[in-house]
Amino acid sequence: MNLTLKVWRQANAEAKGKIETYPIADVSPDMSFLEMMDVLNEQLIGQGIDPIAFDHDCREGICGMCSMFINGEAHGPDRLVTTCQLHMRKFKDGDTITIEPFRAQAFPVIKDLTVDRSAFDRVQQAGGFVSVNTSGNTQDANSIPIDKHDADKAFDAAACIGCGACVATCKNASAMLFVSAKVSQYALLPQGKVEATDRVMNMVKQMDEEGFGNCTNTGACEVECPKGISLENIARMNREYLYASLKG
Ligand code: SF4
Numbered sequence: 153m154n155l156t157l158k159v160w161r162q163a164n165a166e167a168k169g170k171i172e173t174y175p176i177a178d179v180s181p182d183m184s185f186l187e188m189m190d191v192l193n194e195q196l197i198g199q200g201i202d203p204i205a206f207d208h209d210c211r212e213g214i215c216g217m218c219s220m221f222i223n224g225e226a227h228g229p230d231r232l233v234t235t236c237q238l239h240m241r242k243f244k245d246g247d248t249i250t251i252e253p254f255r256a257q258a259f260p261v262i263k264d265l266t267v268d269r270s271a272f273d274r275v276q277q278a279g280g281f282v283s284v285n286t287s288g289n290t291q292d293a294n295s296i297p298i299d300k301h302d303a304d305k306a307f308d309a310a311a312c313i314g315c316g317a318c319v320a321t322c323k324n325a326s327a328m329l330f331v332s333a334k335v336s337q338y339a340l341l342p343q344g345k346v347e348a349t350d351r352v353m354n355m356v357k358q359m360d361e362e363g364f365g366n367c368t369n370t371g372a373c374e375v376e377c378p379k380g381i382s383l384e385n386i387a388r389m390n391r392e393y394l395y396a397s398l399k400g
């Protein structure tokens with residue numbers, strides 16, 4: 153396949169960015185999107201052009217690093233996959249593909265397609281954990297019976313990889329799907345109930361301080377989430393928040 157790539161180039165956080173156009177030839181339909189980007193970067197290096205900066209790590213849908221907006225969609229046109237799992241067979245010869253960074257006030261561009269998503273880390277640090285006694289008296293997690301339905305729901309919520317596609321897709325740049333997945337994975341389990349009140353209050357406070365917008369129930373985040381995180385988690389987080397507020 154011969155393709156035309158229109159890629160956001162931005163030298164650093166302060167620089168003004170713009171779209172540059174690069175033709176690329178002989179792209180195999182079996183390549184992943186990131187492999188195609190690797191080939192483009194080899195081509196650019198050969199031409200003496202600065203290669204395109206983009207985030208990636210696991211390249212198997214686990215780490216959540218490969219944040220790209222492809223033809224106006226987070227992680228591209230496929231469903232329930234990350235950019236690294238997207239294959240070039242989803243495109244056809246002669247296509248023009250526009251590639252941009254995830255855009256949100258809370259995710260400032262560092263360079264080209266790389267954005268700073270440390271706001272997610274700070275939200276997680278505000279309460280996305282369970283404090284465990286590690287003195288040697290720790291209770292074996294398997295000794296606490298958990299309803300299968302709750303275990304499955306908690307596991308589904310824990311599938312969130314923190315990629316940020318929900319934020320980039322939302323017209324309000326809301327992080328509610330991400331935060332609600334992190335709240336839900338603990339709220340559903342007995343191990344998470346001890347710190348539940350502080351967790352939801354602190355994580356929502358941090359989310360607001362980071363500059364993410366509010367949720368207006370458009371549901372776009374759920375559609376673009378590569379891990380199928382359900383809006384049901386947002387409803388659960390709202391209930392948890394209300395309960396925690398009333399408690400005091
Ligand atoms: S909720 Fe989905 S889209 Fe949002 S960070 Fe988690 S995995 Fe990514």
Ligand code: FES
Nearest residue numbers: 209211216218236
């Ligand atoms: S590179 Fe890890 S999820 Fe894509």
